[in-house]
Amino acid sequence: MTAAVQKLSPTQSGPSRDELLGRIPGLVAEIAKGAAERDLNRELPFEAFRLFRESGLGALRVPVELGGPGGSVPDYIELIAALGSADSNVAHALRSHFNYVENLVLSGADQRDVGAIERVLEGKLFGGAHTEQGTARPGxxxxxxxxxxxxxxxxxxxWYATGTAYADYASFSAVNEAGETVGVLLPVDREGINILDDWDGMGQKLTASGGVVLDNVEVFEHEFARRSLENQVGRHCSTLRQLHLAASAAGAVRNVLSDGIDYVRKQARSAAHSPAATAREDHFVQQVIGEIAANSLAIDALIAEGARALQHTADTFASGDADAIETSLIASTLVTAKAQLVIGQLGPRTAERMFELGGGSATSRKYNFDRHWRNIRTVLNHNPLLHKSRIVGDYILNGTTTHLKEGKVF
Structure with missing residues (x-):
């Protein structure tokens, strides 16, 4: 089932797309301040999310006809990569929010949660948690x-309530008395919602990806979700979530480059055997920086290609042509999966190569350079890369689309 976007007369009243995009550099610069120390001391970045709310960028994907700025998927993905270059935790923790917004703007009015568009335009952030621990199988x-x-x-x-600690609303799944799985959208300050700071992963430590205890939480009729996650819009959003992760990793690689350049220029000394007077003049140091820069560019190009493919899918929804949408869904899924496979190779290698820029001092805890590898590796562990490569290969060789259509793995 496919719902075409409801066409309304232009009602944009907030900042324009260009105005919002112009706010990104300043926001990124602010979030970057103290990022290494926050990770080292495990200080959750609530201030970063306050700044993000104030920026209005959470409404970037709301189209003009619904009162928003009309930002594109490439705009949004570049925003996430830019945020990731400051702090990959912040970029990653916005994944549920943008997934929710994407589903809203591509669904028909009859499938949108009551008042949801207005809340997004007001700057509200959305989180959620659906995964549970201790079940026989995921899901x-x-x-x-x-x-x-x-x-x-x-x-x-x-479990995996990524970003919910920073959100205003959160969605949860549950089984009703008829045995059906339903979704609800609730304000996070509702009595009985207890967000736990118990995520213990080695990386992305500040994404608030731990647990939520739901203790006799009251739910009203209008808070039940009206949209389906199993239709074509849901599948598009599933791929978008994967590209969001890739963009977070891309941002971390950008951070490797910026931290590496800063370290070489300000801290590193030339090696004892080097003929160069300074580290920045050392040919081997230059070679490593060149490699890191090239890897970062390649990764950026991959996520940009994925964003273009997803934008094509989003545009195709307006046609209401289910076959054309299906073709675009498969294409964007494959592009995103291929991008993740390459990032899975280049990302960790790039973060590891950074340590070739210095000697033992480069491993000092005060720099916390190892956070980049930990964060990239943790992002990549969200979905099995081995499975992705097999599915891509099966499609290329045999035209198999079974897993490409399920809207879960990719």
């Missing part, structure tokens, strides 16, 4: 929602 839901009087009560425990 199984044990959280329950039952009717009590005129409202419902939600009970359970969720």
């Amino acid at each position: 199984e839901v044990t959280t329950k929602i039952v009717k009590v009087g005129s409202t419902w009560r939600l009970n359970g425990r969720k």
Whole structure:
């Protein structure tokens, strides 16, 4: 089932696309301040999200006809990479928000949550958690929602609540009394929603990707989700979520380059055996910086190509042609998967090569350079790269689209 975007008369009242994009460099510069120290001391970046709210960039993808600036998928993906160049935690933690917004703007009015577009335009941020620990297989839901009087009560425990600690609203999945899986969208300050700071991953430590306890949370009728995640829009958003991760990793690689350049110019000494007077004049140091820069450019080109493919899919939705949309969905899924496979090779290697720029001093905890490798590796662990490469190969050799259509792995 495909819902065409409802066409309304232009009502844009907030900042234009160009105005919003012009705010990105200043925002990135502010978020970059103290990023290494935050990671080292495990200080959650609440201030960064306050600044992001104020920037209005959370509404970037809302089209002009719905009152927004009309930013494109490439605009959004470049925003995430730019944020990642300051702090990949911040970039990653916005994944649920932009996934939610994308689904909103591509769904028909009858499938949008009540008041959701207005909330996005007001600067509200959206998080959520659907995964659960301890189930037999990924994707199984044990959280329950039952009717009590005129409202419902939600009970359970969720995991991978990435970004929810910084959000204003969050979506959760649960099984109702009929055994059906349903979704709800709730304000995060609702009594009974307890967001835990218990994410213990080696990387992306500040994404607030831990658990949420749902303790007898009251749910009202209008808070049940009206959109489907299983249709073509849902599949598009699934691929978009994967490219968001790739863009976060791309940003971390940009950070490797900027940190490396800064270290060489300000801290590093030439090696004892080097004929160069300074590290910046050392041919081997220059070679490593050149390699890092080339890898960063290649990764940026890959995510840009993925963004263009996803923009084509978003544009195709307006046609209402299910076959054309299907073709575009498969194409964007393949492009994104291929991009992730290459980033999976170049990203960690680039972060490791950074240590060739200096001696033992480059490993000092005060620099916290190892965070880049940890963060990139953690992002890449979200979905099995070996499975991605097999699926891409099966499609190329045999035309198999089974997993490409499921909207989960890619």
